[in-house]
Amino acid sequence: MRRAALALLxxxxxxxxxxxxxxxxxxxxxxxxxxxxxxxEELVLFGSVEKDATTPADRKAYDLVVTVMGPRADMVTRRKxxxxxxxxxxxxxxxxxxxxxLALFAxxxxxxITSPEIARRQQIGLNNVLLTQRVSGDFADxxxxxxxxxxxxxxxxxxxxxxxxxxxxxxxTPTLFRTGIPLPAEVPIGxxxxxxxxxxxxxxxxKTETAFEIVKVGFEQFVATTARQNGLIYGLATAAMALMTGxxxxxxxxxD
Amino acid sequence: MQLYLPIADLxxxxxxxxxxxxxxxxxxxxxxxxxxxxxxxxxxFIGITPAVAVASVASHIAxxxxxxxxxxxxRRAIDPSLASVLLCGGVTGTALGVWTFxxxxxxxxxxxxxxxxxxxxxxxVGSLMFSEGLRALMRTRRGAVPPRRTHNWIHGLPLxxxxxxxxxxxxxxxxxxxGIVIGFIGAIMxxxxxxxxxxxxxxxxxxxxxxxxxxxxxLTLVTMLFATMLHAVTNHLVDAVLALILMVGxxxxxxxxxxxxxxxRGEQLRLLLGLLxxxxxxxxxxxxxxxxxxxxxxxxxxxxx
Numbered sequence: 001m002r003r004a005a006l007a008l009l010x011x012x013x014x015x016x017x018x019x020x021x022x023x024x025x026x027x028x029x030x031x032x033x034x035x036x037x038x039x040x041e042e043l044v045l046f047g048s049v050e051k052d053a054t055t056p057a058d059r060k061a062y063d064l065v066v067t068v069m070g071p072r073a074d075m076v077t078r079r080k081x082x083x084x085x086x087x088x089x090x091x092x093x094x095x096x097x098x099x100x101x102l103a104l105f106a107x108x109x110x111x112x113i114t115s116p117e118i119a120r121r122q123q124i125g126l127n128n129v130l131l132t133q134r135v136s137g138d139f140a141d142x143x144x145x146x147x148x149x150x151x152x153x154x155x156x157x158x159x160x161x162x163x164x165x166x167x168x169x170x171x172x173t174p175t176l177f178r179t180g181i182p183l184p185a186e187v188p189i190g191x192x193x194x195x196x197x198x199x200x201x202x203x204x205x206x207k208t209e210t211a212f213e214i215v216k217v218g219f220e221q222f223v224a225t226t227a228r229q230n231g232l233i234y235g236l237a238t239a240a241m242a243l244m245t246g247x248x249x250x251x252x253x254x255x256d
Numbered sequence: 257m258q259l260y261l262p263i264a265d266l267x268x269x270x271x272x273x274x275x276x277x278x279x280x281x282x283x284x285x286x287x288x289x290x291x292x293x294x295x296x297x298x299x300x301f302i303g304i305t306p307a308v309a310v311a312s313v314a315s316h317i318a319x320x321x322x323x324x325x326x327x328x329x330x331r332r333a334i335d336p337s338l339a340s341v342l343l344c345g346g347v348t349g350t351a352l353g354v355w356t357f358x359x360x361x362x363x364x365x366x367x368x369x370x371x372x373x374x375x376x377x378x379x380x381v382g383s384l385m386f387s388e389g390l391r392a393l394m395r396t397r398r399g400a401v402p403p404r405r406t407h408n409w410i411h412g413l414p415l416x417x418x419x420x421x422x423x424x425x426x427x428x429x430x431x432x433x434x435g436i437v438i439g440f441i442g443a444i445m446x447x448x449x450x451x452x453x454x455x456x457x458x459x460x461x462x463x464x465x466x467x468x469x470x471x472x473x474x475l476t477l478v479t480m481l482f483a484t485m486l487h488a489v490t491n492h493l494v495d496a497v498l499a500l501i502l503m504v505g506x507x508x509x510x511x512x513x514x515x516x517x518x519x520x521r522g523e524q525l526r527l528l529l530g531l532l533x534x535x536x537x538x539x540x541x542x543x544x545x546x547x548x549x550x551x552x553x554x555x556x557x558x559x560x561x
Contacts, residue, residue, distance in 0.1 A: 235488025246322030
């Protein structure tokens with residue numbers, strides 16, 4: 001009984017504080033279209049932290065962590081080992097439903113924003129994001145310095161698909177912020193979820209979400225859908241195109 | 257100029273791909289081969305996934321071999337009856353190859369199998385062709401008469417058939433077997449197989465050089481059209497945009513290659529081709545033997561949602 005009363009008191013005290021700030025965000029473009037001349041793009045996310053009457057007066061500086069996650073997919077990381085003098089894939093780990101694109105941005109280094117414990121719980125930083133692996137029938141994430149996990153993150157980072165930047169978010173005023181979301185040329189098509197988490201004095205005080213999508217349009221869309229849905233017709237068309245090109249060439253280059 | 261490929265899902269420089277198509281086309285026109293064994297590795301090198309590369313190259317080879325076959329047809333350098341017997345085997349072989357491909361993929365280690373078969377096949381064919389070309393060149397230097405072509409055990413097989421245009425009298429058994437082997441290898445490795453077929457036809461079947469290239473092109477054309485269809489229907493991996501750029505570059509390059517090839521003597525041509533095949537084979541071998549710069553690789557198993 002006493003414990004319940006204490007808990008109620010706790011909620012009453014913390015409750016309004018947790019809802020004291022409101023995050024308002026928007027992405028510069030909610031629908032990125034991939035056209036024939038698409039070669040990467042940068043979106044801009046901007047927003048503001050709205051205070052209200054219940055906001056404690058001493059709360060002046062805020063910290064923000066923006067997480068962008070692309071469509072999820074299963075991926076396999078393989079490791080080569082030398083066997084009989086040649087390098088072959090021997091061991092592998094399967095990553096289940098991991099984001100194909102993952103970006104973490106903050107206004108200052110992740111470790112300066114909050115405690116390691118909260119960072120782990122809120123998945124702040126590439127080392128703390130949950131990447132589920134299938135480990136001998138079990139599903140779990142492993143320690144950040146696991147060879148397969150770090151190789152996976154390193155390879156994705158090299159391709160510009162995974163990134164973290166502790167200085168990408170800039171506060172224009174103490175409450176107005178913006179950040180760029182760079183999208184590489186070989187960007188995965190699909191829906192992207194954006195999560196914005198607000199911290200103050202090391203404590204997590206709220207979050208909001210938004211999303212944008214990357215779509216193929218026009219000719220690209222047409223070709224991709226036809227290839228997927230009407231494989232036979234697509235194949236016949238490609239074969240006919242090959243024959244046409246070959247025939248045209250032999251006409252054009254005929255020597256007489 | 258950048259262009260976004262709809263199936264490969266990445267932008268490429270059109271002129272780079274055109275130039276690659278033209279360069280490979282030049283080589284293929286010069287030696288009368290499809291050039292798949294050069295094109296596929298090149299595409300993988302610029303970042304296209306091996307599966308899409310293999311599937312799209314098939315249609316590119318079909319285009320260049322069709323334009324080649326047409327001009328050989330006009331010069332009456334194709335043996336229709338020989339080509340149709342070869343095709344019986346070729347189609348069977350391709351179907352068998354695609355089936356084996358699926359089985360191998362289920363077992364894993366398909367990439368290793370492909371790399372190993374590239375190494376074995378290319379180094380063997382390359383060094384055989386190179387040493388033969390070298391010997392032929394030495395002989396002509398010395399002014400010696402080439403050794404008389406003798407009949408081998410193949411010519412003792414039953415079910416003989418007369419191939420009029422090639423002026424040979426040959427059993428259909430080895431011809432069908434060769435067709436099956438080429439179709440099988442082509443489906444697994446994503447190559448047309450012309451560079452193996454031509455030597456086999458010359459040295460084993462004793463097909464005269466006048467009809468050998470044209471006839472092998474017919475086989476390449478049909479097996480590659482068949483492969484394009486299979487890839488499009490089963491895996492949806494044929495990138496028509498990529499294929500079209502490659503085709504345009506390829507057929508143009510092939511015409512110039514064919515003209516250049518006519519200026520070079522036969523044995524020198526074989527020497528060069530042997531050297532080229534050998535070097536591609538060695539490159540694959542080196543890749544297997546030396547320690548890769550990165551021991552880890554990632555493969556996506558399909559995006560959902």
